[in-house]
Amino acid sequence: IQDSFTNENFKFADAVLPASTFAETEGTFINGEGRLQKFNKVIDPLGEAKPDWWIITQLARRMGNKGFHFKNPSEITKEMIKIVPSFSNISYTDLEKGQKIFTREETREERSFIPLKYSDSHHKKSKKYPFLMFLDYSLDYYRSLSLSQESRGLKAIRDSRWIKISPEDAKKLNLEEGESIVVESSSGKFKGFVKIVKSLPKGILGASFLLSEDSDFSVSGLIPSFLQESHSLGMLPVKIKREK
Template sequence: MSNPLVDMDKPDVIFCIGTNMTECHPVAATRIKRAIARGAKLIVADPRRIPLADLADLYLPLRVGSDAALLLAMAHVIEREGLVDAAFIDERTVDGELFLEHVRKFPPEWAERISGVRAEDIERAALWYGTAERGAIYYTLGITEHICGVENVQCLCNLALMTGNIGREGTGINPMRGQNNIQGAGDSGALPNNYVGFQAVDDPAHQKKFTKAYGRETDLEKGPTKVTALEMCGDRIKAMVIAGENTVVSDPDRDHCEHALKSLDHLVVIDIFLTETAQLADVVLPATAWGETDGTCTNTERRVQRLRAAVPPPGDAKPDWWIVSQLAQRIGFKGFEFESAKEVFNELCELSATYHGLDWDRIEHSEYQWPVPHAGHPGTPRLHEGEFVNGRGIFKLIEYRDPAETINDDYPVWLTTGRRLASYHTRTQTGRSAGIDYLLPEETLEVNPSDVDAWGLADGEWAEVSSPRGSVRIKVRATDRSPRGTVFASFSFADVPVNVLTGSGYDPITETAELKVCPVRVEPA
């Protein structure tokens, strides 16, 4: 997030797109609700009538995968109506003129034909956001899990740049991170293109720095992403270590994923449960869980916080850092003689640009949001104040693209996937916590009541959902939250492996899968 969580009750116009925040980030959503109670206007764009839409002053029910069309048209209206922040564009951005010329091609009527959102509502959304004193954008995977995920994000950045809604209190571009430490995972360098602290691997200076630190030279060349690596399994990739991820269930195209892992010569899984993925491993190493582990994590607003052990782990379970460092030593790698999480974290801080001013003791009270470039620096709750992190904000000239697969005679229904309040990811944790079943006993396919009738389905009865990659049986739930022609399910339940259906395409830059769009056929089962 460019802005801190405390900024969420400060905007006067809030634009939420592709974020089911009340279910996926409920505590952050409480701040939005407070902003609404205080008088802020809320615009919600989502294919489903999610609970957040019920709170909205303006709800834009767009067709799955048509985000860029909607956003380009909003930029069009803002430009047409003269709501552009010229001073901001002059002083802080690049390619503003080109961009403003570019968006003249995308009137709301054009976007209505693609997205299904009424042109007048697009106008209204643009006027509200364009005239906001403090306009803030929030998004989640509904924006990024597309073949055009990066372009969607760039469209949002364009909106913020053209209106100057960035770098100030109550504004910003704010992706809500889905997992407790997904930010920390990236920060730590567990990425194929970056060392710790987002230091690019293809920069020789960084290579030199880390060669010195690690005592061994690392390639200048980026590694493949996980998605590509899975493609390469059994071919170039022969051995894998997977820590704490149930790849088989959470990734798209489950059959393909399972096949890939089975074709490895050697698979080591580190986890707290014998997940579907762990069951394929040659060696399973038991890790300590939350509540048993000392360490750190970093939240969606870049706040670095301490995790503390409260109870001992079961049996012989060990912290991940210990397991991996032991493994490294057994292989014969040098420099892995770590004694504590503190020691690991302090090395990380030493080598990271963004954490450089931190150490284990300094984060005791959760006060710091990175970047913290040096000791004594107060941290950076709000990014891009006065100046962008990378100099000037760059407008990107985006064109709308259709999803990888679009509905057709064989697969005439849009399936979109997501998460639900009471369950978390593949339910390894929530599924093993007493009482959660009371709220969410099983997965269902959410279908508009009219479609239930039209397709010969029945509320509470079974349906068969098929895509070119496979099919699943799932119970039908009739609900107005789904628009006609679009159905929804989460991927949380192992007995309804929705991800056998998805996986039609990937964003070419991030290789994030298009989990939000998948044409399917729905029939009574």
């Protein structure tokens, strides 16, 4: 496994390759708007960490592959400029100057509206599970928290233990804000705290799909194993119990 921070996947690894973060190396990014931009190293890599490009080229060489002769990130970028057609009119010097370079010409792209087809959820409410719970991603959820969970600022405001409920359902069940409850599905259960949300419809619960350090508060226990690889989990039928 090649990563910058320790995570749960490490326990499955035969070997761990410590990678440096973006602040510990230099290179280029293509961001969400298609802009190619150069970034510079701020600090030297910590410990035994190495840049991703260095690790990949070293592995490739030891496996006998050709074409991985790069000595630094600028050589990689220069080859990319030669190969990618949309980069043909730029140079590495342009990047070093901070020039704004796009990978595509926005005005030449054809766009059309493609409506999504509605697909009803396979999961239905029942007498045993009278609520449907949706799972959303926190705004700071990035790459399964492998990076954002290392931010002290984000960690200070993140709390995956809130269970959102409508005022009508909270009143019916005599639940108060902050009260500890247990949400249970056919696959498992998890603990959380009541958060009354006025905009939430009756019969619907909400929770953030975050990996909690405390397994009791991990919402992943609710989800059937065959759905955990999906980024579109739909609605899960659940029931609420007060924590004893």
